[in-house]
Amino acid sequence: MKAFNTWATAVLSAAIVLTVPFLIATAAHGETTTFKSSAGQLQVKTIASGLVHPWGLAFLPDGRMLVTERPGRIRIVTPDGKLSPPLRGVPKPYVGGQAGLLDVALDRDFPSNRTLYFCYSADSGGNASVARARLNENDTALDEVKVIFTQVGPGGQANHGCRIAQGPRDGDLYVTLGDHFGPRDEAQNLRVDNGKLVRIATDGSAPPDNPFVGRRDGARPEIWSYGHRNGQGLAFNPATGDLWEIEHGPRGRDEVNIIGKGKNYGWPVIGYGIDYNGAKIHESTSKPGMEQPIKYWVPSIAPSGMAFYTGTLFPGWQGSLFTGALAGRMLVRLSLNGNTVTGEERLLQHLNERIRDVRQGPDGALWLLTDNADGRILRVSPAGK
Secondary structure (H helix, E strand, C coil): CCCCCHHHHHHHHHHHHHHCHHHCCCCCCCCEEEECCCCCCEEEEEEEEEECCEEEEEECCCCCEEEEECCCEEEEECCCCCECCCCECCCCCCCECCECEEEEEECCCHHHHCEEEEEEECCCCCCEEEEEEEECCCCCEEEEEEEEEECCCCCCCCCCEEEEEECCCCCCEEEEECCCCCCHHHHHCCCCCCCEEEEECCCCCCCCCCCCCCCCCCCCCCEEEECCCCEEEEEECCCCCCEEEEECCCECCEEEEEECCCCECCCCCECCCECCCCCCCCCECCCCCCCCCCEEECCCCCEEEEEECCCCCCHHHCCCEEEEECCCCEEEEEEEECCEEEEEEEECHHHCCCEEEEEECCCCCEEEEECCCCEEEEEEEECCC
């Protein structure tokens, strides 16, 4: 049993869940539970349920949410939990393993242009594509859908990455692209997008000041940084403007990185993990020219989603970084002092849910997606608020 590949086991488990959803206890709409924390008693309320592997969440200007479901649906959800029918016009993704419809992000000028972006597996090869679309005036369909970028390199059903963040200064799109659980050295190969973080303009083109533009060795012009495994969290730190990324390692080496232009983050050459069968992967834990994480987890927790907290509901948590955990089944808070992680608090462990995404809502609460065949939207607030 120990020789089983952890990823394969997870995929098998997900398949079992999909075929026998009646085995999962369904939380009632409005159900509330409480948990202890450093900020006092937390209230966790089920806002909506019945979502199939919800993956990405983005708040609309009026407080409603866009939520993606991995099988290929985007819904609008009201703050009190009413689910819209699936939006029309969403392209059908390839669904298999971890592939499907993944992250969604609003354009920073959404109130005037109603533009959004989403990342998905466009074909059976499993490569990630980014599409741009416009939400129609009736909030019922996506119009003007256009694929603006497709990953170049060997595909697969695992380790997609696919988190999107728009630069607050340049307006460009930063997208994590995983190694697809394929040949690991491709993350060091600048001729493919596997294991990279790319920066593209909103039309999908590579900005001329990207670090590898104009090279004659075949380096992809869209690459911003490389040596990544599977980026599952991406956000700009509002305190500094820096881009932060969270990625999965194998057995150990889940890590938090501050991303720099053209930098190499080491996968698979350096790291702190081992292979799923216990074998050695890395040459060492450090090497000149390769970046160190500012935080890593051994053993792995499988972090997913991330949000810097700036709200007022939890004044003691302002400036903290939150991430969900899939394998760890919890919410994690990292306290920060500048670019240093000064502490870690593990929350909601008794909830026993795979947390796929975490966002700060306009109300100052934390909003979570749970990743299973009867996925939920949860609102986390101080008790009574």
